[in-house]
Amino acid sequence: MCSCGLEEFVCSQTQETNKIPYDYLSHKEKYERAVENVAVVFKCIHKIYEEMDGSNDAYRDTIVRFLKRTPCNDGSPVAVHILMFLPAILGQASAEQRAQWLPRAINANIIGTFAQDAAAPKPRPARPIDKSRTGLRHAHLVLPFFLNLQTELGHGTFIRGLETTATYDSKTKEFILNTPTLTSSKWWPGGLGHTANYCVVVAQLYINAKHYGIHSFMLQLRDEETHIPLPGVEVGNIGAKFGLNSVDNGFLRLKNVRIPRTHMFMKYAKVLECKDMDSSLLVLEKLKTDPESISRPESEKELDQDPNGKWDWNRGPEVQILDFNTQQHKLLISIATYYAFNSLADELSKVHEEVTLDLQKGSLLRLPELHALACCLKAIxxxxxxxxxxxxxxxxxxxxxxxxxxxxxxxxxxxxACTYEGENTVLLLQTARFLVKTWQAAKNREVLMSTVSYFAMFFEFRESFCWENSMDGIMRGFEIVAASHIDKCVKNIEKRMKSGMPYEDAWNLTSIQLVAAAEYTTISKQDIELLNHRYEELLTKIRPNAVGLVDAFDFSDDVLNSTLGAYDGRVYERLMAEALKSPLNAEPVNRTFHTHLKPLMRGKL
Amino acid sequence: MCSCGLEEFVCSQTQETNKIPYDYLSHKEKYERAVENVAVVFKCIHKIYEEMDGSNDAYRDTIVRFLKRTPCNDGSPVAVHILMFLPAILGQASAEQRAQWLPRAINANIIGTFAQDAAAPKPRPARPIDKSRTGLRHAHLVLPFFLNLQTELGHGTFIRGLETTATYDSKTKEFILNTPTLTSSKWWPGGLGHTANYCVVVAQLYINAKHYGIHSFMLQLRDEETHIPLPGVEVGNIGAKFGLNSVDNGFLRLKNVRIPRTHMFMKYAKVLECKDMDSSLLVLEKLKTDPESISRPESEKELDQDPNGKWDWNRGPEVQILDFNTQQHKLLISIATYYAFNSLADELSKVHEEVTLDLQKGSLLRLPELHALACCLKAIxxxxxxxxxxxxxxxxxxxxxxxxxxxxxxxxxxxxACTYEGENTVLLLQTARFLVKTWQAAKNREVLMSTVSYFAMFFEFRESFCWENSMDGIMRGFEIVAASHIDKCVKNIEKRMKSGMPYEDAWNLTSIQLVAAAEYTTISKQDIELLNHRYEELLTKIRPNAVGLVDAFDFSDDVLNSTLGAYDGRVYERLMAEALKSPLNAEPVNRTFHTHLKPLMRGKL
Structure with a gap:
C-alpha cells in the first residue's frame, strides 16, 4: 500500500474522467457502473481499517470514514455483503462453519447477501477476531438497527407468516428448500440480483413433518466458475427504484433446492442424527442471556396484532391493512385533501371569474385578493x-x-410544483403582505373582501370566543387562530420598527411567522385535543367508504400505471411481472461478472 | 374520428406492448420515448376538446380529463407548447402576429417553448377564438398560476436582474439578441432542449443605448427543415432531473442573433420607426385595466428586497441568500440536526456498551430500554x-x-431508511409500548432507567412546573410535554378498556397519539411563543458561522458529488458543464426529429 493519505488514495482509485455521468445511465448501466467500483469499495474498507487504532469506536469510525470518503453515491452491490453477510457468519455460524466460510467471505472469494427477518435469530456480539484479517471486530455495534429486514414479496413486518420452507430429508441428510408460493419469493436483499453467489436464507424448518420454527441456512446461489444460477434457483433483479439503483436488490425463488445438513447456521441450534430412532432431532443451544428472546416477544405482539380479527396475510388480497389506525391516519388524510383541493379549485375559478367581470366593469378592488389567494393556494x-x-x-x-x-x-x-411557477416560500410571503395590509383595514373597521371577512369577527368576538365541536365551530376556530397569528406578526413588526429597525428588516425577521400565518395551520392546545378525539372516531366511520372514495377519482389503470394501484389488486403478480421486464434479467449473468467480479473473487484485487 | 369512448381511443393510441418499461431507460431514451408519444398528446387534446360542451369550465375540464386519460406519466416535451407558448401568442401578440403564428402553432407546424419571467408582460384574457380550430378558448383561465417562471441560469425570482438583451438596430430594423454572460443563459424551459424550433424570449430592450425595460420576442431556434440550431443559437438539454425526465428542459445561449422588428410581441408595446429623426421609438399601449400592473409591483417589492444591503445578484457568487430569515430557518435547522444526531449516535453507542457489559454480568434490566431507544432513534x-x-x-x-x-x-x-430495517411507524409503536409500560412503573414510584427518569419528575413537579427560558428550562419543558403526552395516552387506553374495549383495540385507536408520544415533539402554546422569539434571534447569531459549521462535516467534493455544494462555489460553471455531458447533447438533432417530430410538423398527425 502506498503511504499517501486516504483522500488521495480514494481519489486515485476513482478517477472517472470521460465517463458519462451516472445520472444519464440506464438502470442496467447504473448497476454495471457500480460493479466496476466494487473492488475499490473492498480496497477502501481494508485501507481505512489499516489506519484505525483499534479503539472501541473502530467499527463505527470505519463506516463513517468509509461513507465520507468512498464513492458509493447511490449505494453498492456489496454493501449487504459487508454490513450483513459477514456479521451473520460471525454471529450465527458455529466455529467450524466460521472457519469454513469467513476467510472466503472476507477475501471476497465469495460474495453473499442476506435474507434474514426480525423473527430469525440475530447475530450476537461475537468474540473479537483477528483485526488484521477482517476489520470486522466491532461489527456487532451496528446490529441493534437491523431489526425488521423485509424478505418475502408478501411478508414485511409480519414475521410468522414467512412461507419459505426447509424440510429435512434424513435419508440424504439434506435440507430441501422451497418457496412454495409467489408471495414467499425472497424480495429485496441487496446484491441478490446479479452480484452474490451465496446467500443466507431464512426459512420455516420442518423435520418429520413437525414444525421447528424459523432458522437460517447458507445457500449457494450460483456456480462459482460460471456464475450461472444453480438448478432450482431462480434469481434476478427486482427492478428500478426511487433511489439506490447501484444496488441490485433481488428476488429469489427456490424449487427443491438441496443443501447439506451442515449448511444450517449452527451456533444456537443444530439438527443432529439420532441413530437409534432412525430420525432426527433439533438441538437448541440457547444462550442464557439471549437479548432477542427478551425483546422479540414484544415485537411480535406488536406486529401480529389483529385489530378486527381479520389480520391474516395468508388470505392474500383480502388483507385489510387499512384497519390499522395509523394507516388510516396516513391515507385518509390524503383522500380528504384530494376532495378539499377540488373544492378549492372550483372556488378559485369562481373568484377568478368574478374578478374578471369586475375588471371589465373597470373595478380593480378584488385584484389583490385574487393575487393573494392564488399565491397561497399554489403554495399550499x-x-x-x-x-x-x-x-x-x-x-x-x-x-x-x-x-x-x-x-x-x-x-x-x-x-x-413546489418550485416552478413561483417558489412556495416567496409566494406565501406575497400572501402574507396582503394579509398584513388587510389587517390594518380590518383594524380601521373598513369593509373587507369576502375571503378575509373573518378578520372583523376577530376584533368583535375574540374575547367571547368559545370552542364548539361542530363543523361551524371548527371553521370559527381556524379563523380565530389564523387571525391571532396575523395579529401577532403585525405586533411583532410594529415592535421591531419602534425599536428603530427598518420595515424590511422587521419584515425579514418576522418572515418565518409570516409564512406560518399564510398557512393557517395551528389551533390552540385544548381545541386540538377535542379535535383529535373526534378525528379518531371519524377515521373509523370513513373507513368502510375509503375504497369507494378513491375509485370515484376515476383514474384508469393505464394512467395510474402502478403495480400497487391496479383495479384487480393483483399486486404481487404485477410486481414480479415488472421485475422480469428489467433488461438486467434478460441474461442470467451480467457481463461485469467476467470483467470485474470474477477477477475480484479470484483474489485479483 | 371514430365514435368509440375516450378511454378506448387513448388506449388504442398508446399500446406499448413489448416495449421496455420507461423506468429502465436511460435519460436519453426516456426523452425519445416521450417524443414518440407527442402525436398522441396532440390527438388527445383535440379529441377531448371535441367532446366538451363549450361551457365556462371547458378549458379546466380539458386539462383535467387530459391528465386523467393521457399517458404523460413523467411529463411531455410539448406541455409548454400547449400550456404556455399558445397562450403567449393568444395574449401578447398583435392581431397580425396572431394571424401569422397561431394557426401554425395550433396545428403543430411549429413547436414552441416559453422563456418568460414574472417581470415580463403576462398573457391577458383573450377574446374567444374559434373553438373548432384550437381548443384553447379558455386558455387564460389557467394563467394566474404562471407567476415566476425561472428563466436564466443565475436568475430565478429576482426579476430585474435578467441579463439577456435585445438591442434594436435601426439601420436593419432588427433586434440583436444576446446572452452576454454565463448566468444569463436561458435555463429550464420545457421542450427547449431538442423539441422546440421556436421560442418566446424575454429580454431587456435597448434602443439607442437607452433601456426600455423587459419585453418578449419570438425567436426561431432551429431550421424548420433540418432542425439544426440557427447561427448564433446554442441550445441543449440541461440534464437529468429528480423527475419529469420526459421533458427536455433546455438551455439557450444567444450570440448576436438578429430577428425582425415585427418579432417583438406587439399587443401592448411596439417599436415604431420615426423617419424624421432617423431614430426609433417605443410605443407602449397599456390597457387601462391591466391586472399585472397592479399585482406586479407588490411582487417586485417582495423579490427585490435587500435585507442587509447586500442583495445583488450581479455580484455573482458573493450573493448571500442565507441572509433571508426564511432560508436560515430552512438550512440552519438541518445543520443543527446533523450535530444533534452525531451526539445521539455517541449516546446510543454508550448505552449499547453499558447494556452489553450488563449482559455479560447476567443482567437483562436495561435491554428493553436499549430496544426502545434504538427503535425510536432509528425512526426519528x-x-x-x-x-x-x-x-x-x-x-x-x-x-x-x-x-x-x-x-x-x-x-x-x-x-x-424510513422503510428498511424496520418501518418507522412500527418501530415508534414499539417504543410507545415501552413508554406505556414504564409509565405504570413510574406511577408505582419504582426506580426508573436513566433515559426515562424524567417520568418521576412529572409525578412530583407537574403542578409546580414553570417555564424557564434557558437550556435547562427548555429540556425540562420537553420532558414535561413528553410525559403529559404519555399520561394522556395511558388514560385514553384505560378509558376505552373500561368501556369494554379489548386492550389491543384500545391500543389501535390510540396509536396515532402513541406515535406522537414516541416523537416528543410538542410543547405548550405560550412556551412556543417564547421559544420562537429566542429562535429567531439565534438564527441571526448562528448565521456568521453557518459555512464553517458545514465545512466541519469534512465531506470532500468527490463524495458530495454536487454541482451546488463544491468548495469553490462555481455553481453555474458546474451546472452547465454537467448539462453538456448529457448524451442528448452529443448530437445537435435527436433521431426522433426525423421519425416523429417532422412528420407531425408536416401535418401528418
Whole structure:
C-alpha cells in the first residue's frame, strides 16, 4: 500500500474522467457502473481499517470514514455483503462453519447477501477476531438497527407468516428448500440480483413433518466458475427504484433446492442424527442471556396484532391493512385533501371569474385578493400534495420504493410544483403582505373582501370566543387562530420598527411567522385535543367508504400505471411481472461478472 | 374520428406492448420515448376538446380529463407548447402576429417553448377564438398560476436582474439578441432542449443605448427543415432531473442573433420607426385595466428586497441568500440536526456498551430500554434526515431539482431508511409500548432507567412546573410535554378498556397519539411563543458561522458529488458543464426529429 493519505488514495482509485455521468445511465448501466467500483469499495474498507487504532469506536469510525470518503453515491452491490453477510457468519455460524466460510467471505472469494427477518435469530456480539484479517471486530455495534429486514414479496413486518420452507430429508441428510408460493419469493436483499453467489436464507424448518420454527441456512446461489444460477434457483433483479439503483436488490425463488445438513447456521441450534430412532432431532443451544428472546416477544405482539380479527396475510388480497389506525391516519388524510383541493379549485375559478367581470366593469378592488389567494393556494396545494404523495408512498413500505409502483415518479412531478411557477416560500410571503395590509383595514373597521371577512369577527368576538365541536365551530376556530397569528406578526413588526429597525428588516425577521400565518395551520392546545378525539372516531366511520372514495377519482389503470394501484389488486403478480421486464434479467449473468467480479473473487484485487 | 369512448381511443393510441418499461431507460431514451408519444398528446387534446360542451369550465375540464386519460406519466416535451407558448401568442401578440403564428402553432407546424419571467408582460384574457380550430378558448383561465417562471441560469425570482438583451438596430430594423454572460443563459424551459424550433424570449430592450425595460420576442431556434440550431443559437438539454425526465428542459445561449422588428410581441408595446429623426421609438399601449400592473409591483417589492444591503445578484457568487430569515430557518435547522444526531449516535453507542457489559454480568434490566431507544432513534433520525434533505433541496429552488446537484440521489437514499430495517411507524409503536409500560412503573414510584427518569419528575413537579427560558428550562419543558403526552395516552387506553374495549383495540385507536408520544415533539402554546422569539434571534447569531459549521462535516467534493455544494462555489460553471455531458447533447438533432417530430410538423398527425 502506498503511504499517501486516504483522500488521495480514494481519489486515485476513482478517477472517472470521460465517463458519462451516472445520472444519464440506464438502470442496467447504473448497476454495471457500480460493479466496476466494487473492488475499490473492498480496497477502501481494508485501507481505512489499516489506519484505525483499534479503539472501541473502530467499527463505527470505519463506516463513517468509509461513507465520507468512498464513492458509493447511490449505494453498492456489496454493501449487504459487508454490513450483513459477514456479521451473520460471525454471529450465527458455529466455529467450524466460521472457519469454513469467513476467510472466503472476507477475501471476497465469495460474495453473499442476506435474507434474514426480525423473527430469525440475530447475530450476537461475537468474540473479537483477528483485526488484521477482517476489520470486522466491532461489527456487532451496528446490529441493534437491523431489526425488521423485509424478505418475502408478501411478508414485511409480519414475521410468522414467512412461507419459505426447509424440510429435512434424513435419508440424504439434506435440507430441501422451497418457496412454495409467489408471495414467499425472497424480495429485496441487496446484491441478490446479479452480484452474490451465496446467500443466507431464512426459512420455516420442518423435520418429520413437525414444525421447528424459523432458522437460517447458507445457500449457494450460483456456480462459482460460471456464475450461472444453480438448478432450482431462480434469481434476478427486482427492478428500478426511487433511489439506490447501484444496488441490485433481488428476488429469489427456490424449487427443491438441496443443501447439506451442515449448511444450517449452527451456533444456537443444530439438527443432529439420532441413530437409534432412525430420525432426527433439533438441538437448541440457547444462550442464557439471549437479548432477542427478551425483546422479540414484544415485537411480535406488536406486529401480529389483529385489530378486527381479520389480520391474516395468508388470505392474500383480502388483507385489510387499512384497519390499522395509523394507516388510516396516513391515507385518509390524503383522500380528504384530494376532495378539499377540488373544492378549492372550483372556488378559485369562481373568484377568478368574478374578478374578471369586475375588471371589465373597470373595478380593480378584488385584484389583490385574487393575487393573494392564488399565491397561497399554489403554495399550499403543491406542498401538501407532495407531502401526501410521499406519505402514501411510505405507507406502502418497500413496495412504494419500487419505480413500478409509479409513486416515485408521481412524487417527482408533485414536488417540482413546489418550485416552478413561483417558489412556495416567496409566494406565501406575497400572501402574507396582503394579509398584513388587510389587517390594518380590518383594524380601521373598513369593509373587507369576502375571503378575509373573518378578520372583523376577530376584533368583535375574540374575547367571547368559545370552542364548539361542530363543523361551524371548527371553521370559527381556524379563523380565530389564523387571525391571532396575523395579529401577532403585525405586533411583532410594529415592535421591531419602534425599536428603530427598518420595515424590511422587521419584515425579514418576522418572515418565518409570516409564512406560518399564510398557512393557517395551528389551533390552540385544548381545541386540538377535542379535535383529535373526534378525528379518531371519524377515521373509523370513513373507513368502510375509503375504497369507494378513491375509485370515484376515476383514474384508469393505464394512467395510474402502478403495480400497487391496479383495479384487480393483483399486486404481487404485477410486481414480479415488472421485475422480469428489467433488461438486467434478460441474461442470467451480467457481463461485469467476467470483467470485474470474477477477477475480484479470484483474489485479483 | 371514430365514435368509440375516450378511454378506448387513448388506449388504442398508446399500446406499448413489448416495449421496455420507461423506468429502465436511460435519460436519453426516456426523452425519445416521450417524443414518440407527442402525436398522441396532440390527438388527445383535440379529441377531448371535441367532446366538451363549450361551457365556462371547458378549458379546466380539458386539462383535467387530459391528465386523467393521457399517458404523460413523467411529463411531455410539448406541455409548454400547449400550456404556455399558445397562450403567449393568444395574449401578447398583435392581431397580425396572431394571424401569422397561431394557426401554425395550433396545428403543430411549429413547436414552441416559453422563456418568460414574472417581470415580463403576462398573457391577458383573450377574446374567444374559434373553438373548432384550437381548443384553447379558455386558455387564460389557467394563467394566474404562471407567476415566476425561472428563466436564466443565475436568475430565478429576482426579476430585474435578467441579463439577456435585445438591442434594436435601426439601420436593419432588427433586434440583436444576446446572452452576454454565463448566468444569463436561458435555463429550464420545457421542450427547449431538442423539441422546440421556436421560442418566446424575454429580454431587456435597448434602443439607442437607452433601456426600455423587459419585453418578449419570438425567436426561431432551429431550421424548420433540418432542425439544426440557427447561427448564433446554442441550445441543449440541461440534464437529468429528480423527475419529469420526459421533458427536455433546455438551455439557450444567444450570440448576436438578429430577428425582425415585427418579432417583438406587439399587443401592448411596439417599436415604431420615426423617419424624421432617423431614430426609433417605443410605443407602449397599456390597457387601462391591466391586472399585472397592479399585482406586479407588490411582487417586485417582495423579490427585490435587500435585507442587509447586500442583495445583488450581479455580484455573482458573493450573493448571500442565507441572509433571508426564511432560508436560515430552512438550512440552519438541518445543520443543527446533523450535530444533534452525531451526539445521539455517541449516546446510543454508550448505552449499547453499558447494556452489553450488563449482559455479560447476567443482567437483562436495561435491554428493553436499549430496544426502545434504538427503535425510536432509528425512526426519528431517518425521517428527520429525509425531511432535512428535502428541505435543503427545495431551498435550492430549481437547481435542487437537477440530478447534478446530487440532492435527489441523497433524498432517495435517506428516505429508503424510513422503510428498511424496520418501518418507522412500527418501530415508534414499539417504543410507545415501552413508554406505556414504564409509565405504570413510574406511577408505582419504582426506580426508573436513566433515559426515562424524567417520568418521576412529572409525578412530583407537574403542578409546580414553570417555564424557564434557558437550556435547562427548555429540556425540562420537553420532558414535561413528553410525559403529559404519555399520561394522556395511558388514560385514553384505560378509558376505552373500561368501556369494554379489548386492550389491543384500545391500543389501535390510540396509536396515532402513541406515535406522537414516541416523537416528543410538542410543547405548550405560550412556551412556543417564547421559544420562537429566542429562535429567531439565534438564527441571526448562528448565521456568521453557518459555512464553517458545514465545512466541519469534512465531506470532500468527490463524495458530495454536487454541482451546488463544491468548495469553490462555481455553481453555474458546474451546472452547465454537467448539462453538456448529457448524451442528448452529443448530437445537435435527436433521431426522433426525423421519425416523429417532422412528420407531425408536416401535418401528418
Amino acid at each position: 396545494c403543491s406542498s401538501d400534495t407532495a407531502a401526501c404523495v410521499e406519505q402514501c408512498r411510505l405507507a406502502c413500505g418497500g413496495h412504494g420504493y419500487m419505480s413500478s409502483s409509479n409513486l416515485p415518479i408521481i412524487y417527482g412531478m408533485a414536488t417540482a | 433520525c431517518s425521517s428527520d434526515t429525509a425531511a432535512c434533505v428535502e428541505q435543503c433541496r427545495l431551498a435550492c429552488g430549481g437547481h435542487g431539482y437537477m440530478s447534478s446537484s446530487n440532492l435527489p440521489i441523497i433524498y432517495g437514499m435517506a428516505t429508503a
